[in-house]
Amino acid sequence: MKNHVRHAALLAAVIACIVCLPALNNQFVDWDDAQQIYQNSHLTAINAEFFKWAFLEQYWLLWMPLTWFSFAIDYQLWGMNPFGFHLTSLLLHGLNTFCVALLTVQVIKISFRRKDIPLSHKSLVFCALVGGLLFALHPLKAEPVAWATDRKGLLNAAFAIPSLIAYLRFAGRQAEHPTSLTERLADRSYLAALLLFLLSLLCKPMSVTLPVVMILLDRFPLKRFTQQKSRQGLFLEKIPFFVASGIVSLITIYLKPISDISFSEITFWSRLYVACRSLIEYLRLMVLPNDLMALYDHPGNSVALFSWQYIWPILLVVLITAGCIYRARADKSWLTIWLCYVTLLLPVLGFSQNGGQAMADRFMYLPGIGLSILIAAGCTRLYQRQKAFGPGRAALVVSIIAVLVAYAVVTQGLIKSWHDTDSLWTHAITVRPHQAGRAYYQRGLYRLVQGDYSQAAADASRSLEILSGIGYTRIAKVYSLRAEAYEKMGMLDEAASDMAKVNSLPSPWKAQRWQ
Structure with a gap:
C-alpha cells in the first residue's frame, strides 16, 4: 500500500514537471536575477572564500547560504546558462510535489483515524494524487518555478515539507505511546525534523513560524493536548525549533533596516489593512487565480482609515476566524488549516515592510499547502461515499481533472510570460494596467x-x-x-x-x- 501511495506521489511530481517544462526555455530576467545570479561573481568558485561570504557576509540584504551554494553548484555545471538554473528549479518543484502528496496522505490518515473514518487503499492513492496536483499545478506556483531568483523559496520548501513529514511521524507515535522528554529528544524522526527545519532556514527565513504550525498540529489532528503524559514536555520539545527561528529572525532583522520602509511612510493601520486584504486575496486567488502578475503595488497610505474599502478585509478576517472557532466544536480541521495558513504567511504580510509589493504569488508556496490538503480531504471523503463505478464518483473525478487541466493551462501561460524581461512586465501591465x-x-x-x-x-x-x-x-x-x-x-x-x-x-x- 505504501508503494502505491509513493507511486501516486511520483506520478504527481512527473506531471508537475511536464506542465512546467516551458520554464526551461526562459531567460534570466532583469529583476534581481542580475544581482543574485549572473552578475554575482561570488558564485564562480566553491572554496573557503565562497563559504565565508555565503555564511558570514551580508549580500543583497539576504542571509540564505544554502541557496547561494545551490546557485554556485549550478554555475559549476552550466556556467551562466539559464537552462541549468531553471532545470534545478523545475526538479525542486517536482520534489516538493512528491513531498506534498505524501504529507497530504499522512495528515488525512491521522485526521480520519481520529474521527473513526476508515480509508480504503484506493482512497489513499486518490488522496495523494489530488493533494499533490492541486499544489503543483496551481497558477500561484508559476512564479517560484519560472523565476530563477526564487530558488530560495523552492529550496526552503524542499526542507520544510519533509520536516513536517518527519515531525508528524514522531508526534503520531507520541500521541499513541508517549515517552519521556529525554527519549523524545533522541528520537530519530524528531532529530530529522529538527535538522530539516534548520536546513530550510539556511535557504530562506520563510519557515520561521513552522514550530507554531507543529503546535497547531499537536492540537489537531494529533490531539496530543488531550493526554496528560503526551502533553508533558510538549512545548519543551519545541525549544530547539524556536531557538533556531529566533536566531534566524535576529539575523533577518539585522539585515532589513537598510531596506525597511518606515512607519512614517506606511502607517501601522495601512499595514494592517494590506495584511488583512492579502489574506483574503490569497484565498480568492486559490479558488479563482486570475490576473496574476509579478508585482502588486502597495497602496501606501492611500486608503482612508475607516472607509469601507479599509474595513471590509479586516471584518472578513474576523468573521472567518470566528466561524472557524465556532466550527471547531464539531470539526477542528477548519480552525487548524486557517491558523496554519495565517501563521505561515505572517512573515510576509507586510508588518515589517521592506519593498513596494503588497503581496506576491511566491509567498503562497508554503502557506497554500494546507488549503490543498483541506480540499484533498473533502474530495477524498466524497470519493469514498460514492460507489466504485457509480456516476457520482465519475462526476467527481471528471470535475477534479477539469479543474487541474484549467490550472495547468493558466500555469503554463504564466510561466511563458517569464520568458524575458520585456514579456514579464508587459504581461503585468496587460492584466492590471491601473495597478x-x-x-x-x-x-x-x-x-x-x-x-x-x-x-x-x-x-x-x-x-x-x-x-x-x-x-x-x-x-x-x-x-x-x-x-x-x-x-x-x-x-x-x-x-x-x-x-x-x-x-x-x-x-x-x-x-x-x-x-
Missing part, C-alpha cells in the same frame, strides 16, 4: 537599456501617474529614468525639469532602488 506602477518602471528601465528611449519615457510617465496617485514616496528613480530617456532623445529641457524634481525630493529617497 502596474512599478511594472511600468521596470519595463521602462529595460527599454532604456535596449535603446528604446521614447518607450522608456512613456513607461516612466505612466509609472509616475500610478505611483503618485497612491502617494508613493520612493519615486525619485522614476524621474531619473525619464530624465535619462529625455536626455538620450535630445529633450534637454524636459530632462532638466525631471532632474530638478529629483533634487527637490527628501534626500533619503534620491538614491533609493526598489527591491
